[in-house]
Amino acid sequence: xxxxxxxxxxxxxxxxxxxxxxxxxxxxxxxxxxxxxxxxxxxxxxxxxxxxxxxxxxxxxxxxxxxxxxxxxxxxxxxxxxxxxxxxxxxxxxxxxxxxxxxxxxxxxxxxxxxxxxxxxxxxxxxxxxxxxxxxxxxxxxxxxxxxxxxxxxxxxxxxxxxxxxxxxx
Amino acid sequence: xxxxxxxxxxxxxxxxxxxxxxxxxxxxxxxxxxxxxxxxxxxxxxxxxxxxxxxxxxxxxxxxxxxxxxxxxxxxxxxxxxxxxxxxxxxxxxxxxxxxxxxxxxxxxxxxxxxxxxxxxxxxxxxxxxxxxxxxxxxxxxxxxxxxxxxxxxxxxxxxxxxxxxxxxxxxxxxxxxxxxxxxxxxxxxxxxxxxxxxxxxxxxxxxxxxxxxxxxxxxxxxxxxxxxxxxxxxxxxxxxxxxxxxxxxxxxxxxxxxxxxxxxxxxxxxxxxxxxxxxxxxxxxxxxxxxxxxxxxxxxxxxxxxxxxxxxxxxxxxxxxxxxxxxxxxxxxxxxxxxxxxxxxxxxxxxxxxxxxxxxxxxxxxxxxxxxxxxxxxxxxxxxxxxxxxxxxxxxxxxxxxxxxxxxxx
Numbered sequence: 248x249x250x251x252x253x254x255x256x257x258x259x260x261x262x263x264x265x266x267x268x269x270x271x272x273x274x275x276x277x278x279x280x281x282x283x284x285x286x287x288x289x290x291x292x293x294x295x296x297x298x299x300x301x302x303x304x305x306x307x308x309x310x311x312x313x314x315x316x317x318x319x320x321x322x323x324x325x326x327x328x329x330x331x332x333x334x335x336x337x338x339x340x341x342x343x344x345x346x347x348x349x350x351x352x353x354x355x356x357x358x359x360x361x362x363x364x365x366x367x368x369x370x371x372x373x374x375x376x377x378x379x380x381x382x383x384x385x386x387x388x389x390x391x392x393x394x395x396x397x398x399x400x401x402x403x404x405x406x407x408x409x410x411x412x413x414x415x416x417x
Numbered sequence: 418x419x420x421x422x423x424x425x426x427x428x429x430x431x432x433x434x435x436x437x438x439x440x441x442x443x444x445x446x447x448x449x450x451x452x453x454x455x456x457x458x459x460x461x462x463x464x465x466x467x468x469x470x471x472x473x474x475x476x477x478x479x480x481x482x483x484x485x486x487x488x489x490x491x492x493x494x495x496x497x498x499x500x501x502x503x504x505x506x507x508x509x510x511x512x513x514x515x516x517x518x519x520x521x522x523x524x525x526x527x528x529x530x531x532x533x534x535x536x537x538x539x540x541x542x543x544x545x546x547x548x549x550x551x552x553x554x555x556x557x558x559x560x561x562x563x564x565x566x567x568x569x570x571x572x573x574x575x576x577x578x579x580x581x582x583x584x585x586x587x588x589x590x591x592x593x594x595x596x597x598x599x600x601x602x603x604x605x606x607x608x609x610x611x612x613x614x615x616x617x618x619x620x621x622x623x624x625x626x627x628x629x630x631x632x633x634x635x636x637x638x639x640x641x642x643x644x645x646x647x648x649x650x651x652x653x654x655x656x657x658x659x660x661x662x663x664x665x666x667x668x669x670x671x672x673x674x675x676x677x678x679x680x681x682x683x684x685x686x687x688x689x690x691x692x693x694x695x696x697x698x699x700x701x702x703x704x705x706x707x708x709x710x711x712x713x714x715x716x717x718x719x720x721x722x723x724x725x726x727x728x729x730x731x732x733x734x735x736x737x738x739x740x741x742x743x744x745x746x747x748x749x750x751x752x753x754x755x756x757x758x759x760x761x762x763x764x765x766x767x768x769x770x771x772x773x774x775x776x777x778x779x780x781x782x783x784x785x786x787x788x789x790x791x792x793x794x795x796x797x798x799x800x801x802x803x804x805x806x807x808x809x810x811x812x813x814x815x816x817x818x819x820x821x822x823x824x825x826x827x828x
Contacts, residue, residue, distance in 0.1 A: 261597055261687065265792040269799075270452070270478075270772040277455055277490065289799035311598040314631065315792055317533040319456055319549030339631060340602050341533060345549035395439075405555050406460060415441045415561045 248373040248400070250352065252303030252331050254363050256294065262308055263315035264342065266290050268324050270316070282320060283327035298328040305369055308335035309360040313342025322346040332371060334359050334378065347396050348405040354378070356389040373397065418664040420569040421636045422604040425544040425659075429527050436568040436666075442527050445543075447556040448473040449531030450513050451480065451487070452772075454494050456550035457531060457557065464558035469501035472557055473521065475513040476506065479774040480767040487774075511740030511766035514538070514710040518621060519742060523647060523655035524639035529556050533628045534710050534789060539605075540621040541646070542639030542659040547628060567633045568668035569604040570595070574611035576676035581823040583720065584619040585712060585787070585807035587611070588626040589681040590673055593691035601631030603668060606661060611675040612637060617646040618714045625711045626789055629688040680823055682785075683805035686793040694810055697820045702732040703782040705815040706770040707761075707808055712787035713739030715746045717808040722752040724812035724826055725759045731818025732785075734761040735776060737769035759815070773797025785820060787811050 266289060268282065276282045287294040298304045306325065312335040313321060322345050325333070332352040336359055346353050354371060356378060363369070368381040376391040392400075402408040409415070419427065420436070427433055430440040449457050454474050466472060474494055482488040491508075498505040506516055513530065514537040522528060524542030528535060531553040538545035548562070556562050574587055592599070605627045612620060620637045627635025637643075639659035647656050680694040707713075707721050718738060736756050738744040744766055747753050756763060770776040771788040777797030778784055784796060784803050791803035804820065813823035 263792050265790075265795050269794055271774055271777075271797050276486070277459065277493075289794045311601070311631070314597060315533065315790060317531065317547040317549050318452065319551060322549075323456075337598065337601070339598070340633060341547055341549060341628075344552065348549060348551035348555075405551050406462070406464070406558070409555055409559060414559050415563075 248397070250303060250305070250331050250371045252305040252369060253301045254307050254365055254367045254369060255298055255301055255304035256291065256306055256365060257360055257363055258306070258308040258312065260309040261311045261314055264313055264318050264321040265315055267313070267321040268318065279320070279323045279327045283324045286324045286328050295328055298330065303331040304329055306330050306333045307359055307363045308333065310336040312338050314339035317341040317345070319345045319349065322349055322351050326351045334371070336360060347399045350400055350404040352400055354389050356387055359387060362387060418662040418666065420604065420665045420667065421542070421606055421638070421659060421661050422544060422567055422569055422634060423665070425525055425527065426564065426566050428525055434566045436566050438566050439563060440566060441561050441563050443561050444471065444529050444556045445526040446471055446473065446517070446521050446528045447553055448475065448513055448517060449550070449553050450475040450477050451491055451494060452478045453531030453550050453553065455490050457553040458493065458497050460551045460554035461557055466501050466557045467560040469503050472501070473504045474498045474506070475516065476508050477512045477767045478772055481508040481765060483775050509741065509765040509767065511743070512710045512713065512768055514625065515713065515739035515743065519650050519740060523652065524643065524657045524659045529553065529562055534625050536627040536632065536635040537621055537625040537710060539624040539627065539634050539636040540617055541643055542637065544634055546633050567602060567604040569606050570600055570669045570671060571606050571608065571667040572671045572673065573609035574607065574673045574675055575609045576611060576674050578611060578675045578678055581809045582678045582680055583807040583809060584615055584622040586678055586681045587673060587675065588623050589683055589691045590678060591671065592626070592630045592689045594671065595630055597629065597687060597689045598631040600627065603632055605630065605632045605635045607635065607637050613640070616716060617642050618716045621714070622711055629789055680807060680810045682810070682820065683791055685791055685802040685804065688790060688805065694806070694820060694822045697804070698822060700820040701783065702785050702814060702818055702820065704733040704735060704778060704784040705730065705811050706735045706784060706786035706788065707811050708737030708739060708764070708769060709771045709786070709788035710739060711789040712808050713737060713743065715743050717787065718743065718747050718752050719750070721808040721812035722755040724809060724823060725816065726755045728759060728816045730760045730815035732815050734759060734815045735764060735770055736761045737764035738766050740766050770796060785811055785814050
């Protein structure tokens with residue numbers, strides 16, 4: 248799998264799910280496309296609009312991205328904004344699991360937040376574990392995601408994956 | 418030789434599980450609330466719920482409903498629960514984690530909750546972990562979940578906690594040492610003489626906060642105190658003793674001294690931004706909040722009432738008992754009267770102030786709360802500031818209208 252896109256933002260360490268989508272909205276709205284308009288509202292009010300301007304926006308972050316509340320609305324709104332993948336130094340575990348469960352690709356890559364800037368063109372090769380920054384002409388390597396997680400992405404998330412497998416083997 | 422996590426997951430998966438392995442386990446209890454169940458129901462789609470008696474639904478985050486939108490979301494949940502005959506807890510019954518502690522959790526159970534503070538139930542020796550709505554849907558459809566057996570960080574607490582220093586302060590000390598992602602992907606195991614001396618309610622605060630250090634679960638041994646707690650709630654048959662093996666292998670060991678522990682505060686806007694209360698004394702407060710799944714139990718309300726008795730609060734004071742049972746006990750003990758006379762607003766059992774949906778702060782306002790998280794905007798306004806503390810520190814601070822060391826007050 249390959250993703251070619253542009254870095255829409257670089258977020259700092261410990262960007263949390265309350266910042267991604269505030270608790271004051273998540274109970275009101277089951278339509279994720281409407282909810283997406285409030286993504287990062289408290290810290291970055293142009294995020295949603297800027298994502299609409301790009302073909303395959305890629306989000307880059309430092310450590311512990313998505314920490315805090317387990318709200319699945321967090322990766323859901325990012326996906327609804329059009330984010331094609333998120334590359335971070337590390338992810339909080341519930342966010343990591345939630346993203347794969349809904350078919351949003353994540354990549355953990357050391358040093359990423361220092362080597363990428365807003366607006367730069369990237370190509371992410373999931374099989375080889377390579378990120379190429381076209382603007383800086385540099386490559387970063389990451390440990391390819393486990394096969395099982397790639398299968399989750401290919402099937403579009405956990406529910407379709409389990410359906411395809413016929414559930415858990417006993 | 419096994420850690421508590423390895424024991425539970427081996428027992429439930431039927432394989433000899435070690436840290437790092439992926440196992441599929443049947444789930445004994447899956448629950449979600451008004452913030453997470455609606456999305457889980459959507460993700461479930463046309464699948465049937467496999468074991469409806471193992472699924473519980475709660476209205477606690479926006480409860481009673483403050484708007485027609487929330488009422489419609491809760492109606493959607495209610496219809497779903499009725500269709501399957503699931504246990505459904507209504508507005509005013511209490512916070513999901515408090516009710517699960519009182520009525521459902523027990524040693525060796527695998528519990529999946531659509532809420533990050535599901536780790537609370539580790540205090541009763543359950544492997545209890547928070548997941549998102551799609552995972553909750555998958556458990557409802559298939560009755561199982563997949564898990565990587567976590568490595569464990571052993572947290573040993575020794576000595577005796579001084580007066581007015583509590584388990585909340587012990588956790589804040591821990592997270593200040595290991596930081597907000599210090600336990601990511603790992604289990605925390607709380608042990609040592611101090612933890613053994615704590616009540617189950619007090620241990621539940623430690624377990625509840627485990628996610629604030631990134632942990633998957635926050636476990637305590639299931640000892641005689643757990644047996645007594647379960648018996649109190651008519652569930653003595655659910656007790657099974659559970660201890661880690663002598664010689665179990667831990668990824669890391671952290672030692673905390675209770676003898677030298679002091680009241681601590683987490684400053685805005687991070688839980689690991691911790692300082693002793695003495696460094697912040699005098700900070701003016703607009704609102705003090707006592708309650709939440711972290712510190713809304715009867716012992717927490719007693720600690721606060723003990724300090725507040727006979728005094729009025731200078732800050733706005735809001736108290737949300739964690740469950741109907743807690744509120745009933747508080748009424749019997751005269752605690753509600755103490756809070757009312759202090760000027761408190763008593764909320765219906767539920768999450769209340771913690772997530773800013775039904776109680777919010779104004780621009781530039783400063784709150785001190787006994788909850789678990791102080792991220793920017795957490796209490797409904799990204800232009801406000803949240804400090805975290807124990808109920809004793811919160812009560813002492815309410816009286817002065819400023820952050821106050823509870824050790825300076827007569828109890």
